[in-house]
Every structure is written in C-alpha cells, then in structure tokens.
Amino acid sequence: MSGFAELHPPFTPQAAVVEANRCLYCYDAPCTGACPTHIDVPRFIKQIAGANLNGAAQTILASNVLGLSCSRVCPVDVLCEGACVMHNLNKKPIEIGRLQRRAMDHFYESGGRLPQGAPSGKKVACIGAGPASLACAAELRRNGCAVTIFDKKPLAGGLNTYGVAQYKFTPEDSRKEVELLRAAGVEFRNGAEIGGNVNLNDRDFDAVFIGVGLGPTQPLGVPGENMPGVHNAIDFIAAYKTATPLPMGSRVVVIGGGNTAIDAAVAARRLGAADVTMIYRRTEADMSAFAFEYQHARHEGVQFRFQARPSAITGNGKVEAVECGADLRLPCDTVIVSIGQSKAVEAIAAANGIALEKGRVVAKPETGQTSNPKYFAGGDCVNGGREVVDAVAEGKRAAKGILAWLT
Ligand SMILES: Cc1cc2nc3c(=O)[nH]c(=O)nc-3n(C[C@H](O)[C@H](O)[C@H](O)COP(=O)(O)OP(=O)(O)OC[C@H]3O[C@@H](n4cnc5c(N)ncnc54)[C@H](O)[C@@H]3O)c2cc1C
Ligand code: SF4
Structure with a gap:
C-alpha cells in the first residue's frame, strides 16, 4: 500500500554487522531482563557479528516464536533498548529491534521451520488466533500436542494482522508467522466464533487456551455518534x-x-x-x-x-x-x-465457569490457569491490553502451564 513507507527500514548486511560489533555483550544483560520473553539478546547479537544468522534466529525463536513481529512492533525504547547500558555511557543504545529483524528476515527468506516434538496424543484448542494463541500453540507443538486454533476473523494473526500500524508491520508479514505455525502442524479454523457460529465441545480437547483479546472500541456516549462519518x-x-x-x-x-x-x-x-x-x-x-x-x-x-x-x-x-x-x-x-476497547470474554467465561475481574480473565501468574482448571488464558484478555510481546510471553507461559497440568 502506498503512503505507508516503513518507519524503521531494515539494516543492510554490512550495517547489521557494524551495529552488532558495538554491543558489549553484557553478563546478566539488562536488555534480556527488560524483554518480557527474555530473549538472550547478547547471544543473538554475537551470532550476527559472527555471520551466524541461522543461529541468531534460533536463539530468538527459542524464547519468542513471534520474533519477526516483535522486532518490528515492540516499543523498544521502553523495553530492551531502554535498558541498554550504552545509555549510562551517553552513547546511542544498540538497535536491538533492527538486529532482531535482520536475523528473522534471514530466517523467513531461507524457508526456516519450527521444531515439532514427537506426538504426545494430547489435543489442545486455542480460542483466538492473535499473538497469545500463536505463542501458546508453538510451544505446545514443540512438545508434541495437536493444536487447533479457532478465530472469528477471516485472517489469523489477531491485531498483528488487523491492528498494528501498516508502516510497522503489514498483514503479509503477519501471514509469514501464521504460515510458520501451519507448517509446524497447527490447524487453523477461521470464520469460527466460539459462542457465536461455533460451539466448542471441550470434551474433544484435553485443555483449552483463551486468547480472545479485547472487544470493540467503547462508545463515546454523546449525541450524534452514530452519524455517517x-x-x-x-x-x-x-x-x-x-x-x-x-x-x-x-x-x-x-x-x-x-x-x-x-x-x-x-x-x-x-x-x-x-x-x-x-x-x-x-x-x-x-x-x-x-x-x-x-x-x-x-x-x-x-x-x-x-x-x-x-x-x-x-x-x-x-x-x-x-x-x-x-x-x-x-x-x-x-x-x-478511540477511547479504549471493551472487554469481550464474558460469554465464554460464563459458559465455562471462568472467573473474571473487571472484565479480565483471572489467571494464575505462574501458569495462566483460570478458575476452571481445564482452561488457561493469556494476552490482552488477561492483562487488559498491553503489547504483542506481553501476549507472546503469556501465551508461552500458559503452554508450559498446560503441559505441566497434562502430565
Ligand atoms: C490499533 C492497535 C495498534 C497496536 N499497535 C501495537 C504496536 O505497535 N506494538 C505492540 O507491541 N502492540 C500493539 N498493539 C497491542 C497488541 O496488538 C496486542 O497487545 C496484542 O495483539 C494482543 O494479543 P492477543 O493475542 O491477546 O489478542 P488479539 O491480537 O486481539 O487477538 C485476539 C483474537 O481473538 C479473536 N476472537 C475474539 N473473540 C473470539 C471468539 N469468541 N471466537 C474466536 N475468535 C475470537 C479475534 O478475532 C482476534 O483475532 C496495538 C493494538 C491496537 C488495537
Ligand atoms: S525487540 Fe521486543 S522481543 Fe526483541 S528483545 Fe526487544 S523487547 Fe524483546
């Protein structure tokens, strides 16, 4: 689409190596601590400096399967780059997001694939195909579970596809991450609204993950707001x-x-x-x-x-x-x-005995498990609306909670 030139264009290969070589490779690095998915940032940057882009991508994906979208949409100034020690030296922080993008672009250009574990015989349903469910599904597939993702929209990816500004991340880029999961064996059912045109029979699954995000924009409540325009x-x-x-x-x-x-x-x-x-x-x-x-x-x-x-x-x-x-x-x-999004998980919660607080799903911080033990949750519907990288961290955490609960 014209008029939406990228805000932060990619590094050239040479510029990426020069930038990677500025990194001090801190021990106990603050950037890793500031990243909600705790990517081993110094390690992947060192791999880029050593021209090992595959290794760098694997380091990123081991912590964050949406390494591509996060490299483009993360508010890095308040996360990894905001914590960079270069600030203390009055120097420009290392451009971690753009370096991450360099590794992830290479991964997708070279047709990279995700690892799949030996089949465990367990089946999990994910409701919503946004970042939280995608991260949950990837971790479950890595451990051999069969995963089906249901989403009411025609395209998967959640707000990575439908929300994030075009000059940061396009629907075509979002599709790459969805296709990576499909290639890893995740089944997608789009146009399937749970509690709407589809009823999920949870007896068909060993566990269910809820990653439905937030609802529509709240109304203003003033005269004239339904007028054309x-x-x-x-x-x-x-x-x-x-x-x-x-x-x-x-x-x-x-x-x-x-x-x-x-x-x-x-x-x-x-x-x-x-x-x-x-x-x-x-x-x-x-x-x-x-x-x-x-x-x-x-x-x-x-x-x-x-x-x-x-x-x-x-x-x-x-x-x-x-x-x-x-x-x-x-x-x-x-x-x-744009005065905030409403919470939209009431129907699913009511039908399955899941506790809510102020419209958010109540989930255990360590496991993402809800008040109904078979149901886990993460992302905007739990945290009330944060960033893509938080949804990824919570989706992954819930997958680990599901795996522990199933065994
Ligand atoms: C306009 C906008 C711009 C943003 N920009 C950024 C940014 O630049 N950087 C950043 O880090 N974050 C950004 N965010 C926030 C980020 O997009 C969210 O935090 C993140 O997408 C949350 O992921 P999620 O998986 O929890 O939910 P979502 O991405 O909202 O995905 C939820 C999915 O569930 C589906 N769903 C809902 N109900 C049902 C149902 N009953 N049955 C089946 N499917 C259902 C929805 O269709 C949707 O696909 C932005 C948000 C908005 C609104
Ligand atoms: S760009 Fe995002 S995902 Fe990558 S290290 Fe920074 S905060 Fe983490």
Whole structure:
C-alpha cells in the first residue's frame, strides 16, 4: 500500500554487522531482563557479528516464536533498548529491534521451520488466533500436542494482522508467522466464533487456551455518534490494512489519547487527510500513548487539542463538527473514536465457569490457569491490553502451564 513507507527500514548486511560489533555483550544483560520473553539478546547479537544468522534466529525463536513481529512492533525504547547500558555511557543504545529483524528476515527468506516434538496424543484448542494463541500453540507443538486454533476473523494473526500500524508491520508479514505455525502442524479454523457460529465441545480437547483479546472500541456516549462519518478506530485501522479504507474526508478529528488513537490519526494523514486533529480530555502529560508515538504523530502533521471533552457530534445527515462544550467547535467531515476497547470474554467465561475481574480473565501468574482448571488464558484478555510481546510471553507461559497440568 502506498503512503505507508516503513518507519524503521531494515539494516543492510554490512550495517547489521557494524551495529552488532558495538554491543558489549553484557553478563546478566539488562536488555534480556527488560524483554518480557527474555530473549538472550547478547547471544543473538554475537551470532550476527559472527555471520551466524541461522543461529541468531534460533536463539530468538527459542524464547519468542513471534520474533519477526516483535522486532518490528515492540516499543523498544521502553523495553530492551531502554535498558541498554550504552545509555549510562551517553552513547546511542544498540538497535536491538533492527538486529532482531535482520536475523528473522534471514530466517523467513531461507524457508526456516519450527521444531515439532514427537506426538504426545494430547489435543489442545486455542480460542483466538492473535499473538497469545500463536505463542501458546508453538510451544505446545514443540512438545508434541495437536493444536487447533479457532478465530472469528477471516485472517489469523489477531491485531498483528488487523491492528498494528501498516508502516510497522503489514498483514503479509503477519501471514509469514501464521504460515510458520501451519507448517509446524497447527490447524487453523477461521470464520469460527466460539459462542457465536461455533460451539466448542471441550470434551474433544484435553485443555483449552483463551486468547480472545479485547472487544470493540467503547462508545463515546454523546449525541450524534452514530452519524455517517463517525468510525471507531479499530474498524478504521482494520479496513485500511486488510480491505478497502473506510470513506474519509479531508478534515478528521480523532478522539482519544492512547496509542491506538495515535495510529488512527497517523493513518488518516497517510491516507490523505489534510487536517487531522486529536482531542484528548486530559492534559498532554496524562496521555497513555508512548512519548515516541506522540512525537511521531506530531512529526506526521497531526495536531493536538488537550483538555477538550466532546459533548456532541453535530451535522445534517453527516458529520459537520465535534462540539466540546460551548467554547470549542471543531469543524470536520470525519470523526474517529478511540477511547479504549471493551472487554469481550464474558460469554465464554460464563459458559465455562471462568472467573473474571473487571472484565479480565483471572489467571494464575505462574501458569495462566483460570478458575476452571481445564482452561488457561493469556494476552490482552488477561492483562487488559498491553503489547504483542506481553501476549507472546503469556501465551508461552500458559503452554508450559498446560503441559505441566497434562502430565
Ligand atoms: C490499533 C492497535 C495498534 C497496536 N499497535 C501495537 C504496536 O505497535 N506494538 C505492540 O507491541 N502492540 C500493539 N498493539 C497491542 C497488541 O496488538 C496486542 O497487545 C496484542 O495483539 C494482543 O494479543 P492477543 O493475542 O491477546 O489478542 P488479539 O491480537 O486481539 O487477538 C485476539 C483474537 O481473538 C479473536 N476472537 C475474539 N473473540 C473470539 C471468539 N469468541 N471466537 C474466536 N475468535 C475470537 C479475534 O478475532 C482476534 O483475532 C496495538 C493494538 C491496537 C488495537
Ligand atoms: S522481543 Fe521486543 S523487547 Fe524483546 S528483545 Fe526483541 S525487540 Fe526487544
């Protein structure tokens, strides 16, 4: 798709080796500690420096089967690269994400495959085909379990396919990770909504993993929000990434202050909107978006209005303005709402006696096991919405919990 050039293009082979050679290969490395999946970062960087890209990819995959997507979408400034000791030396941190990408690109270009364990005779169902379930399934296959993943969407990959900004990671890239799992023997059933058009009979499986993520964007609760020209951010992003962009005018108002709102605003700019304004009800300092995402949006020409709370969306049959009380009226022809996603696991939880707290699945921190011992869970539906790498860590943890419980 044009207009979505990558934010961080890949290293050339030579530049990767030069960057790898800057690494101090710390003992007890803080980058490894800061990575939720605890990739042995110094080890894979040393392997890149020694031109052993296969070895580097295996080191990454041993901890994180979504090493490709994480190399592109992880907020590295607050994770591995944020912990790099180079900061203490007043030097630029090692570009761990881009080095990880170098190894993973090589892995996929050379047709790499995942290891599969000898069949154990155990069968596990995963509900949802996002990062949490993919990581869970990979670990289970490595240990010989048969795994079936059900997802209500036509494409697998969860928000890696439908949500993450196009200039970071495309649906085609996401497909590579899905195909890697399919080649390892994972069965995918798409278009299968558990509790909707498909009822899961859990007697057919030895254990079930729940990785259903979050639900749709919450409603604003103001007059006019159902008018033509008002979109929710998740649908807006999913449409431009995997289908046809939703109709959009040249003046767009995005409501919200998180990373998803930022992604929607930047996408609107890149899709051609001349004037994109984000409005947020609190102050700049209160925004939940990462600082680098906020700066990036400013750089892309997105404007910001703080301490502005929408009271109505007005127009005559289609959007004409967002009103924020009596003193602020923002004329526009498109509104994108992004004020957080609802929790969407109630039906599955109720049907299977699974305890929830504030709409999140309650899961044991060490194993991911829920209050129904046959059911395990991880990812956004447990943590309330974090990052891809957290979902991977929780999916892998639950797989280990399932394996321990089954034996
Ligand atoms: C717009 C946006 C941008 C983001 N950008 C980044 C980023 O740049 N970097 C980053 O690290 N993180 C980012 N995130 C967060 C990240 O995408 C999530 O933390 C991660 O995808 C969570 O993985 P998951 O597997 O728990 O859930 P999801 O990825 O949401 O996957 C859940 C899957 O379950 C399916 N499902 C739901 N209910 C059912 C059912 N009843 N039956 C069958 N299937 C079902 C859904 O269709 C979906 O495919 C972003 C999130 C959003 C919304
Ligand atoms: S998975 Fe993400 S946080 Fe972990 S080392 Fe790789 S880029 Fe850093």
